[in-house]
Amino acid sequence: MTAVLAVVTSTLTPAALAAAEAPEKLAATVERTIRPLLAQHDVPGIAVGVTVGGQQYFFTYGVASKELQTPVTKDTLFEIGSISKTFAATLAAYGVVTGKLSLDDHPGQHMPALKGTAVDKATMLHLGTYTAGGLPLLFPGAIKSEADATAFLQKWKSSAAPGTQRRYSNPSLGLFGHVAALAMKGDYTDLVEREILPKLGLAHSYIRVPQAAMADYAWGYDRTNKPVRAGTAPFAAEAYGIKASAADMIRYIEANIRPDNLDPLIRRAIEGTHVGYFKVGDMVQGLGWEQYPYPVPLERLLAGNSDKMIFEPNAATALKPPRAPSGPTLFNKTGSTRGFGAYAAFVPEKQIGVVILSNRNMPIAARIAAAHAVLEAIADGK
Template sequence: MKNHVGLFATVLLIAAGAPAVVSAADADAELAAQVDRLAQPYADSGTVVGMSVGVRKGDQSVVRGYGRFSADDARAPDGKTVYEIGSVSKVFTSLLLADAVANNRVSLVTPVDELLPAGVVMKRRDAALPIRLWHLATHTSGLPRLPDNLDPSDPNNPYADYDGRRLAAFLVTNQPRKKPGEEMAYSNFGAGLLGELLAQEQKTSYAALLESQVAAPLGLTDTRIKLSDDQQARLAPPHLDGGPKGHTWDLNKLAGAGGIRSTTDDMLRFAGAQLHPPEGKLGQAIDLAWQVHQKPIAEADFAMGLGWHVARDGDTRWHNGQTGGYHAAVFVSRKHDAAAVVLTNTATGEVDQLAEQLVRMLAGASEKPRKFDKRVVVAPETMERYVGKYQIQPGAVFTVAVEGDQLMVGLTGQQMLPVYPRSDTKWFYKVVDAELTFKVDRAGRCNTLELFQNGVRQTAKRIE
């Protein structure tokens, strides 16, 4: 997840005389043109395969689609295209907590221990300090980012087999590193646990709780964990950064951390509810989740509502998320009555900058389209020279393959990842700060592969 350190340092609204009278259609067309100007370069540059963008400003709303439904399908995505929203799911999970509080089923300070199944007892860093529900919603629980017994049978779907048995086993053996409230440390496990506890409290599943308490009341007809046949047909196929095929994720017992699928139409409707909460308990819950519940502890921290990160302007709430083939970003500003939603079927955090730009544009700032570096293209026959296995140390082997027009590299025990060319021989990862150099002899054969990472160079020799 990115740290948006400078976010909203200067958001300006400038009044310059009496506004001209324009029709609603003209205003929508102008807003759409502004969105296109900022969003289209992401598709034109190949940064995303497909992307749906929605913005809302007052009574105006615009949804636009860019790129392709998939690398193999030239249809343009739209507001009804389904995407995985990853960690944006945490906002929904925390809203379920706020809803449970509004309906007097739990309180923010309810100890987690009280909702655990019989026989499951968590260890504490301090015997007098239990983890409370609000700690899970503000990443201050002291729980790790991920459990140490994740151990997926399929690394491309890492959460799918993390069931209730594994979750309980981790809870009873985990020794917290920090006391609750001592540190802000992002925890997928904590958010997933929160969703599961809230579902168990109501003797239902997380998927059913999400639908009954949030999706149905707000009219979010495509916001689900499990998709219908129609929704599955509208799910944009996943891609890794750079375009290779990615993988959908199923989060099982940790669904509250990132298991939701949705559309831009639904997410823009959800953002509208944050701007103007409905009457009743759900509206009270939205307002409760919007409030600041945790101030920054370290200098780099963001303040937090329940689930929401609070931007540096003190007003805008945001969250982003990424899975094995998707990325999502949602920004909402009550001060400017504005919201921006960006969903893509490409696992790239680059679109976070677009979401920021869009909400600043809606606030009145002048935003310039992003300029992307010209992509280096390497001939297929050149990439084929590198295909093989390279041993960097005993038991650690790089596997190099070509998938379509993409060079893929995997290290023993890790998934294959795309690398990108700086030249014919120098390639880099986007997911980590590392570079690979293929050493080619005069005959055009590659015999060694050099890894440069963390200031250290290591050589791997071809073994196949």
């Protein structure tokens, strides 16, 4: 394991101050929590980033490439999978604050090919919260192009009224990001890479990894230990296309914890992704991020990220009016691709956050349990 520390002066809560003043205790918690995952799940490499009141800690394990034996560093690029959806949400929220679209818009207003279809009965809000009426988890395998995806959506039939049921869906969030970009008169990838990432101060995060950064791009490993990376697919950029380092992901988490230091428009966009719109069990669904009152038991986090929540429809109750959290709240999002697994969580009121990036799609429960243990150690000042 290697650890890197960068310090930024900030006001910490007493418990967070205790954790920040004893980084060896934090390192011990990460070590006993993370290292066993390498063997238990045959993970080649893991990068962990932790922020405590503006102080950043990085812990790295293993290799980014088994073939080259390249060590993981805080700058190694990992596919973050569906955590990418929070960036799509940020772009859409940026479109809202700049007056380019409204969450009450219907997709057909900006994508005429969908006007009058079943999916056009949903609003942008429904697409961004997986409540459009039962869009599937994935497009069928035969869908290979944007034209194929559009044809599928034109024929799709809903199974529930918009706003009544949450069904986790790449096509739903992917369409959300795609239509937001159309409303902003741009290409989704260009807008994220040229507008959103720079405004967030993320200089080493990409949808299209440039040649100059390819040496930092880890290989993921599938169930057969074959080295893999994500390919192209309709709305892939929007749903799971970001590649980022632990260092950049901690910057992103800190931007969510304290957006007041950002440009006013991107600050308002970040704050827009923290608004809750639907209650689904013990979880509140916002745009991209999922919310829980803090402190939150591990069992509740696991239930909110369970197979039932991912693969099955769940009743959704609209929050009227939609609202930002009124007390300490944990925001989280999981992400996976065929060869990578990721998890990010943060509590703005406590100024704490953690990200775990791995180049194997290890079980979601393992990622969440590890992150929960780290956050608990920080919060308790251990």
